[in-house]
Amino acid sequence: MxxxxxxxxxxxxxxxxxxxxxxxxxxxxxxxxxxxxxxxxxxxxxxxxxxxxxxxxxxxxxxxxxxxxxxxxxxxxxxxxxxxxxxxxxxxxxxxxxxxxxxxxxxxxxxxxxxxxxxxELKHRPKHLLMFVNPFGGRKRGLRIYKEVVKPLMDIAGVKVDLTITQRSNHARDILLEDNLTEYDGVVCVGGDGTFSEIMNGLITRTARDNG
Structure with a gap:
């Protein structure tokens, strides 16, 4: 801390x-x-x-x-x-x-x-998150988990969330590769293993590209 x-x-x-x-x-x-x-x-x-x-x-x-x-x-x-x-x-x-x-x-x-x-005074806490929810991932429970679990906690903590509900394969990856990410303190996903892998690949590719 x-x-x-x-x-x-x-x-x-x-x-x-x-x-x-x-x-x-x-x-x-x-x-x-x-x-x-x-x-x-x-x-x-x-x-x-x-x-x-x-x-x-x-x-x-x-x-x-x-x-x-x-x-x-x-x-x-x-x-x-x-x-x-x-x-x-x-x-x-x-x-x-x-x-x-x-x-x-x-x-x-x-x-x-x-x-x-x-x-x-706790400076390590996120204030602004980029969040992806895959409505078909995690046994199709992603959207319900976000509404019932994740969003209430974000509201309590006062964390601003920019939410994207993914509509297609590689939707999250494309956003991570194309958008300005400097305003965010972190990236969060709600979905299954495939959603997590897509976001990790997007972040790794973006980091490698930005670092030349």
Whole structure:
């Protein structure tokens, strides 16, 4: 993790929140968010900041995420959500979320604004992606996977996506060879092995051509 502002990581946060109707001591220190149940059965969860996708305010009424942190409408919120991922297997990550509630809306505001500022300091995170979805690849589940899994995560993370739904063989490869790619932080594909191979071949060919 790289940061242009090391001092922000020296901040320590410590408060009590309600999680799933139970009291938890929650603190952030040394780039780790930790929540511990205050009464038996005791439990403790540690979450590295690199695994946090986003921190957002939550409506009490319908438990839906709302409001960007900096839109000026955060003063009365009593619940916020930490969106994150956990690694379950070597190459498999699962999305999770935890809702934290406090009667002190100022406490909620402090946590959300501080954690959001820390996430902003993570310079390695992509902001703009070029994405290809093969509607016929991956047992014809590509488009459904994008709509139900990928797009919601991109929206939560605030990542801008330029989406192409491929219509023919080598559609993605041709775009990679012809378009200006400098504005993108990465290329993502949703499909089967053939889609992945096509994109890899396109990127390798483009790199070789650009480097003479």
């Amino acid at each position: 790289e940061s242009s502002n090391d001092s922000i990581w020296d901040i320590v946060l410590l408060n009590t929140f309600i999680i799933s109707k139970k009291k938890f001591k929650v603190y952030f220190h040394r780039k780790t968010l930790i929540w511990e149940r205050e009464t038996p059965p005791h439990s403790r969860t540690s979450l590295p900041v690199n695994d946090i996708i986003a921190v957002k305010y939550l409506h009490n009424s319908d438990q839906s995420c709302c409001c960007n942190v900096d839109n000026g409408l955060d003063s009365t919120h009593q619940v916020f959500t930490v969106h994150f991922v956990v690694q379950e297997k070597q190459n498999q990550w699962k999305y999770k979320r935890v809702d934290l509630e406090s009667s002190d809306h100022r406490q909620v505001t402090t946590w959300v604004t501080t954690l959001d500022s820390m996430l902003t």
